[in-house]
Amino acid sequence: MSNPVSKDVFVAKVAREIGVPTIPADLLRDLRRADLFIQVAVLAGSAALGSGSGDDPCQTGVFLGTTTGPLDTNFGFLDSLFDNGESQASPTLFSHSVHNAAAGYLARLLNLRGPAQTVTSPGWPFLAALAEAKTALELMPFKRALVLAVEEESPVLVEAATRSSAPASAPSPRRGAVAWLLTTETESRYRLPRLNSILVEENHCAAEFYLRRQEEVFQPDFTLAPGAEAPAGLAGALALTQAVEEIGPGDGPLFWTATAFCGRASVRIER
Amino acid sequence: MGCVSAAGRNPEEHLRSLNGRPVPCGPVPAETFATSLTFPVFSAPDEPLPSPTPDYPRLGQIAADLGPTARLALRAALQALVRSGIEPADLRKKRVGICLGTTVGCAFNDEDYYRAWRQGAHPPLDPVRRYLRNNISAILQEILGVSGPSLVVTNACASGTDALGIAGNWLRSGRCDLAIAGGADALSRITCNGFAALQLTDSAPCRPFNQNRQGLNLGEGAAVLILENESSAHRARRRPIGWLRGYGCAADAWHPTAPHPEGRGLQAAITAALKDAMIPNRKQIAMINGHGTATPSNDLAETSALAAIFTLDYRPPLISTKSLTGHTLGAAGAIEAVFTLLALQNETVSGTRRCRQPDPAFPYRPLTENEQVPLTGRIGLSQSLAFGGGNSCLVLEAAP
Incomplete structure (x- = not known):
């Protein structure tokens, strides 16, 4: 493999899409078969990309992290199998139940022909996707990466969470996505925050943590509650996004950390 | 491995x-x-x-x-x-x-x-x-x-x-x-x-x-x-069995399940992998272990992409090992990388099991079941296509 070429990676734009999305008219036809997991991914991704895909679609990749993927669609496929019998299950639900279906939609609808990677991690998949995007941008021949966290709380797991121990408040299924556009374009040097380092160390932990996502601590300054409509699995991505948005001109480096039963992570960003 | x-x-x-x-x-x-x-x-x-x-x-x-x-x-x-x-x-x-x-x-x-x-x-x-x-x-x-x-x-x-x-x-x-x-x-x-x-x-x-x-x-x-x-x-004085020389991946941006008909993303992935491996001369590629699922659209797209990369004057032997393993989905690319290294170590490659009459529509002819050819080098490609339009390629070299 060729030797790495040193490239700085900058955060060009961030966006989020929480709750049931409102599909703009120009995407209605393209998203008519898409599930809500894909819809929130496409809306967050297109908001972060803006007009940033540039002239060459091969220069932009997509990196998507998720804890459980499109679980509702997975169960929808099981419904179709149970109700219709073998050989009669829904082909559309099956093809949309794979974890990378959303990345495929993003690539197709936003015309992104660089690398397309989906990673699954029970703890902080956005940080995992961010780390992979940074490494890939540093080593591989493309310039921009759309990085997303997409989460959907299936009623199956929500119900399991309520039974695993008494919840503080009865949760209802939620979904949402966070998207960042990263770039290595050198003209960004003087105006965009630079993503210096990401370290993610997840460990195997009790299933109850993943069900209830309690006692996640994000620093500096706050333990962010992701909001009533946001899935709990998105909390880390939302907290980091908020921290990045709060970096002002002239501020010192942001050293952001996450700690929880599932491990620890740190991100360093400089203006 | x-x-x-x-x-x-x-x-x-x-x-x-x-x-x-x-x-x-x-x-x-x-x-x-x-x-x-x-x-x-x-x-x-x-x-x-x-x-x-x-x-x-x-x-x-x-x-x-x-x-x-x-x-x-x-x-x-x-x-x-x-x-x-x-x-x-x-x-x-x-x-x-x-x-x-x-x-x-x-x-x-x-x-x-x-x-x-x-x-x-x-x-x-x-x-x-x-x-x-x-x-x-x-x-x-x-x-x-x-x-x-x-x-x-x-x-x-x-x-x-x-x-x-x-x-x-x-x-x-x-x-x-x-x-x-x-x-x-x-x-x-x-x-x-x-x-x-x-x-x-x-x-x-x-x-x-x-x-x-x-x-x-x-x-x-x-x-x-x-x-x-x-x-x-x-x-550590460990002798490698081979080297991962290059890696490339690219999206088709085309269809949720079907590959781009000309293998657009696969062409980009192979090109990126060869560049990563610093292989300017494609004659250094001794064999290709294709994705070769046996679906009509995959095999046609894959051979179309390879025909665009490897011109008629040099076309390394193309095989699929899915007739030996079935499609093992998330494992397929890793199993096929192992097969590629094994064939390169063995310095010969056998044609695809049950491929007796290659599709004449293919612009790149694969090796058939009864063919076995000596390899001209120790570097090969192993490639994958996926639902969602993902394409990936590894350049692998077997140790002597």
């Missing part, structure tokens, strides 16, 4: 299968799951996991709760580690990255639980807990007692190839000292029905690249490669 599939329990058996040993392909074994589907599958021979040892004290406790995909991953990983000669104690002194691809392995497919739940029952939560704790990379990390980056790649059928490429990037960027990378997937009634619903399965053993191919057969398996930087291997 370690490898488990219908084609064998280890790399030696895979080489024998590549060279003509019969490989069973038949109905889904009753102990795997009950189904009325008649499509044949390639099932991997089951073997007990190794007993817990002082080296892996957590093995017994964790293994008791593993799903079939995680069991396959663990078998391949332990096999690879033993063959690498790296002592478990030495492993724990390093930053070890674990990067595995899967599809079935990260889906909640406990049918009994879901059936009861949707009927309003409150079934015991054990299947939910097992699902949430069955991240195959995290499991392996815990059993081995190592620390470092850990990732599960879920790029559908390209996951195994991408996991190896990502692990290579980790080593290059210094994120780990050594990487355990590959892919695993077990047979599942859900995926069998999914591919049947998509009408992509053959009712007979699959015939990749053949004119009258009807589709794929599903399979199961796992393959794991131990990767480390050359300087590290040299210091």
Whole structure:
């Protein structure tokens, strides 16, 4: 493999899409078969990309992290199998139940022909996707990466969470996505925050943590509650996004950390 | 490297299968799951996991709760580690990255639980807990007692190839000292029905690249490669069995399940991998292990992409090993990387099993079943295409 070429990676734009999305008219036809997991991914991704895909679609990749993927669609496929019998299950639900279906939609609808990677991690998949995007941008021949966290709380797991121990408040299924556009374009040097380092160390932990996502601590300054409509699995991505948005001109480096039963992570960003 | 599939329990058996040993392909074994589907599958021979040892004290406790995909991953990983000669104690002194691809392995497919739940029952939560704790990379990390980056790649059928490429990037960027990378997937009634619903399965053993191919057969398996930087291997006096020379990946941006008709993304992935490997002369490529699923659209797109990359004056032999393993989904790219290294080490390659009359519509002719050719070099390509339009390619070189 060729030797790495040193490239700085900058955060060009961030966006989020929480709750049931409102599909703009120009995407209605393209998203008519898409599930809500894909819809929130496409809306967050297109908001972060803006007009940033540039002239060459091969220069932009997509990196998507998720804890459980499109679980509702997975169960929808099981419904179709149970109700219709073998050989009669829904082909559309099956093809949309794979974890990378959303990345495929993003690539197709936003015309992104660089690398397309989906990673699954029970703890902080956005940080995992961010780390992979940074490494890939540093080593591989493309310039921009759309990085997303997409989460959907299936009623199956929500119900399991309520039974695993008494919840503080009865949760209802939620979904949402966070998207960042990263770039290595050198003209960004003087105006965009630079993503210096990401370290993610997840460990195997009790299933109850993943069900209830309690006692996640994000620093500096706050333990962010992701909001009533946001899935709990998105909390880390939302907290980091908020921290990045709060970096002002002239501020010192942001050293952001996450700690929880599932491990620890740190991100360093400089203006 | 370690490898488990219908084609064998280890790399030696895979080489024998590549060279003509019969490989069973038949109905889904009753102990795997009950189904009325008649499509044949390639099932991997089951073997007990190794007993817990002082080296892996957590093995017994964790293994008791593993799903079939995680069991396959663990078998391949332990096999690879033993063959690498790296002592478990030495492993724990390093930053070890674990990067595995899967599809079935990260889906909640406990049918009994879901059936009861949707009927309003409150079934015991054990299947939910097992699902949430069955991240195959995290499991392996815990059993081995190592620390470092850990990732599960879920790029559908390209996951195994991408996991190896990502692990290579980790080593290059210094994120780990050594990487355990590959892919695993077990047979599942859900995926069998999914591919049947998509009408992509053959009712007979699959015939990749053949004119009258009807589709794929599903399979199961796992393959794991131990990767480390050359300087590290040299210091430890470990002789490599080969090199990961290059990696490229690119999206088709075309269709949710069908490949771009000209293999647009695959062309970009191969070009990027060759550039990464610093191979300007394509005559250095001695063979290509294609994705070769035996679906009409995949095989045509793949040969179209290769015809655009390799001009008529030099076309390395193209094979598919899915007629020996079935389509093992997230494991496929890793198993095929092992097959590629084995063929390159062996310095000959045999044509695709059951490819007797290549489709005349192909712009690139694959090697047929009764052909066996000596290889002109030690570097080959192993490539994958995936639902969602993902394409990935590895450049691999076998050690002399």
